[in-house]
Amino acid sequence: xxxxxxxxxxxxxxxxxxxxxxxxxxxxxxxxxxxxxxxxxxxxxxxxxxxxxxxxxxxxxxxxxxxxxxxxxxxxxxxxxxxxxxxxxxxxxxxxxxxxxxxxxxxxxxxxxxxxxxxxxxxxxxxxxxxxxxxxxxxxxxxxxxxxxxxxxxxxxxxxxxxxxxxxxxxxxxxxxxxxxxxxxxxxxxxxxx
Amino acid sequence: xxxxxxxxxxxxxxxxxxxxxxxxxxxxxxxxxxxxxxxxxxxxxxxxxxxxxxxxxxxxxxxxxxxxxxxxxxxxxxxxxxxxxxxxxxxxxxxxxxxxxxxxxxxxxxxxxxxxxxxxxxxxxxxxxxxxxxxxxxxxxxxxxxxxxxxxxxxxxxxxxxxxxxxxxxxxxxxxxxxxxxxxxxxxxxxxxx
DNA sequence: TTGGAATCGTCTGTTTCAGACTGTCCAGAA
DNA sequence: TTCTGGACAGTCTGAAACAGACGATTCCAA
Numbered sequence: 001x002x003x004x005x006x007x008x009x010x011x012x013x014x015x016x017x018x019x020x021x022x023x024x025x026x027x028x029x030x031x032x033x034x035x036x037x038x039x040x041x042x043x044x045x046x047x048x049x050x051x052x053x054x055x056x057x058x059x060x061x062x063x064x065x066x067x068x069x070x071x072x073x074x075x076x077x078x079x080x081x082x083x084x085x086x087x088x089x090x091x092x093x094x095x096x097x098x099x100x101x102x103x104x105x106x107x108x109x110x111x112x113x114x115x116x117x118x119x120x121x122x123x124x125x126x127x128x129x130x131x132x133x134x135x136x137x138x139x140x141x142x143x144x145x146x147x148x149x150x151x152x153x154x155x156x157x158x159x160x161x162x163x164x165x166x167x168x169x170x171x172x173x174x175x176x177x178x179x180x181x182x183x184x185x186x187x188x189x190x191x192x193x194x
Numbered sequence: 195x196x197x198x199x200x201x202x203x204x205x206x207x208x209x210x211x212x213x214x215x216x217x218x219x220x221x222x223x224x225x226x227x228x229x230x231x232x233x234x235x236x237x238x239x240x241x242x243x244x245x246x247x248x249x250x251x252x253x254x255x256x257x258x259x260x261x262x263x264x265x266x267x268x269x270x271x272x273x274x275x276x277x278x279x280x281x282x283x284x285x286x287x288x289x290x291x292x293x294x295x296x297x298x299x300x301x302x303x304x305x306x307x308x309x310x311x312x313x314x315x316x317x318x319x320x321x322x323x324x325x326x327x328x329x330x331x332x333x334x335x336x337x338x339x340x341x342x343x344x345x346x347x348x349x350x351x352x353x354x355x356x357x358x359x360x361x362x363x364x365x366x367x368x369x370x371x372x373x374x375x376x377x378x379x380x381x382x383x384x385x386x387x388x
Numbered sequence: 389t390t391g392g393a394a395t396c397g398t399c400t401g402t403t404t405c406a407g408a409c410t411g412t413c414c415a416g417a418a
Numbered sequence: 419t420t421c422t423g424g425a426c427a428g429t430c431t432g433a434a435a436c437a438g439a440c441g442a443t444t445c446c447a448a
Contacts, residue, residue: 012298025428036301039292039293040295043406045405045430047428049429091317094295096292096296099234099291102286102290119285123286157297167354171350199434219397238397242396264397265396
């Protein structure tokens with residue numbers, strides 16, 4: 001019931017419980033893994049500690065505790081719903097954050113060989129194609145479930161991002177083939193000839 | 195010279211010094227802020243501790259230490275270059291990671307009002323437009339500097355992502371106007387009528 | 389020459405993190 | 419029936435990452 005600091009992760013937990021109803025940490029883990037986890041990931045261990053914090057803050061309630069596997073069922077309280085709604089209505093000031101190792105490696109292409117870049121690009125193409133297929137099948141699977149439709153909007157952004165990335169890496173692959181990423185020695189020569 | 199574990203951040207530092215030549219932490223901070231920082235950000239304090247780690251590992255060398263502001267100039271060693279090149283040639287197994295608060299809020303739209311969603315969308319549209327303008331001006335500014343051209347490829351992915359996001363949020367804004375994100379009560383009714 | 393802004397560096401306590409580890413449950417093989 | 423493996427569920431730990439306050443230095447302009 002005190003003033004703990006709530007992170008985005010806290011609200012993800014709160015929101016998930018609000019949407020799904022009473023949930024155990026493991027329920028949350030799976031539900032998040034299939035949805036929100038695509039644009040806000042965190043280690044699953046947090047799903048065992050975070051609800052405890054939220055309970056201390058009076059935003060969740062521990063519904064029941066079974067024996068055996070002693071699972072904990074959390075329910076959202078009225079205060080929790082209020083906190084969640086307040087957060088949802090607040091403006092988002094942070095820009096999205098992208099963390100992309102492939103992109104870094106491409107940035108440093110001058111220090112690598114054209115073969116490295118080619119491999120990088122083809123690996124990325126494969127990855128993004130796979131992810132696109134995954135998203136598309138999710139989209140198909142859920143398109144007829146009315147209940148979930150409004151959650152599935154976000155899939156479209158994922159898909160848009162993936163397609164942008166895919167076409168970018170295809171372009172990179174083409175450029176490599178055309179010799180636009182010269183090996184270090186050629187690069188030196190080009191620089192001198194400038 | 196020991197076997198410290200190198201993170202992506204370590205390689206960003208290493209790579210930046212390899213590209214720019216001898217650099218101080220502050221140099222790195224600024225260079226990263228203008229480039230690689232857009233897809234791999236971290237607190238600037240790390241740029242003071244990380245080089246030390248890399249020096250201990252024998253991958254950087256402390257070139258000179260001045261008095262007054264006692265800046266530290268780091269240079270990459272041959273071992274450092276080798277480590278970097280090795281890393282650059284290794285495949286990237288991780289998929290890029292997106293952390294987007296706006297997206298989460300959209301996912302939870304069922305718990306918010308249509309007005310919330312509308313505000314969210316228009317805020318995002320603004321943000322992405324601004325970022326696009328920023329990227330485009332960077333692109334213009336650097337397009338004639340031959341030296342930097344191959345680093346600037348990555349800008350195109352940034353731009354592609356931003357454009358995908360922008361068009362997504364414009365679409366969302368349109369849907370809200372068309373009443374496709376009903377307020378909670380209407381939503382209940384719709385569910386019952388199903 | 390002085391004081392305010394921009395620059396540069398350090399420090400601190402807290403979160404987050406990966407991932408190893410433990411325990412539980414169930415199904416089918418022996 | 420007992421055994422065994424694998425999926426399921428939860429806990430723990432040390433190391434990194436983190437935000438952001440703070441302190442010091444330099445520069446410039448009034």
